[in-house]
Amino acid sequence: MTDNAESAHNAPSTIPEILLALQAVDTRADQLAYRRQHSPVRDALDEATLAARAWERERNALRAKIDELGQSIEQAEHRGAELMAHRQRLERQMKTVIAPREAEALLHELSTLAGQIDELDASELEALEQQSSVDDLLARHLRDEEAVAQQLGLADGALTAEVGDIDGELADLSGQRDGLRASVPDALMATYDRKRAAFG
Numbered sequence: 001m002t003d004n005a006e007s008a009h010n011a012p013s014t015i016p017e018i019l020l021a022l023q024a025v026d027t028r029a030d031q032l033a034y035r036r037q038h039s040p041v042r043d044a045l046d047e048a049t050l051a052a053r054a055w056e057r058e059r060n061a062l063r064a065k066i067d068e069l070g071q072s073i074e075q076a077e078h079r080g081a082e083l084m085a086h087r088q089r090l091e092r093q094m095k096t097v098i099a100p101r102e103a104e105a106l107l108h109e110l111s112t113l114a115g116q117i118d119e120l121d122a123s124e125l126e127a128l129e130q131q132s133s134v135d136d137l138l139a140r141h142l143r144d145e146e147a148v149a150q151q152l153g154l155a156d157g158a159l160t161a162e163v164g165d166i167d168g169e170l171a172d173l174s175g176q177r178d179g180l181r182a183s184v185p186d187a188l189m190a191t192y193d194r195k196r197a198a199f200g
Helices: 003-010 015-038 040-094 100-142 145-182 186-199
Strands: none
Touching: 015 145, 015 186, 040 100, 040 145
16 A cells, blocks of 8 residues: 555544544644744743843943043043143242242142152052953953854754744644645534634
8 A cells, every 4th residue: 555545544534533633733733833932942042142142241341341441541641641741840940949938839739749640650550450350351251252152053043943843844734734624514614613712
């Protein structure tokens, strides 16, 4: 007996058999539709997506911190240059002062200026050290980029494959369903649809 002949021999022939076969097809289609939406593979993709987004946020935060520290260093250098220029002007002025009171005032201003320069230097050095530390953190973080992308790609590929398999089976079931429904009288089919809608 050929496959086609055997298939025809096993095909439902009575209305009750056809309705049972239709119910089995519809049940399987419902199961597949549920699995398509609630697959563990989809959960794995969601987790990989969240991990990738968290990785990107951390990368962006580290880069933003490096930029922020760079701006702070640049501002400190600019302010430092201004203070040094001011100190040089005061030092030149000091050489021309004769009055003791004016000399005392200049010395006090120079002392205050020296304190500001020292404080600024310390602040700039701290920012440079922080920037170096964050640079190291970013370099270590970027080493994980390929692994994060690979995990996301694998999860996406697995879901795409599973959805493709499910959609292929659903398309086959849809064809079977159409053939079975065509063999059932309209009135009986309407009753089946009402009961299916009510009870699932």
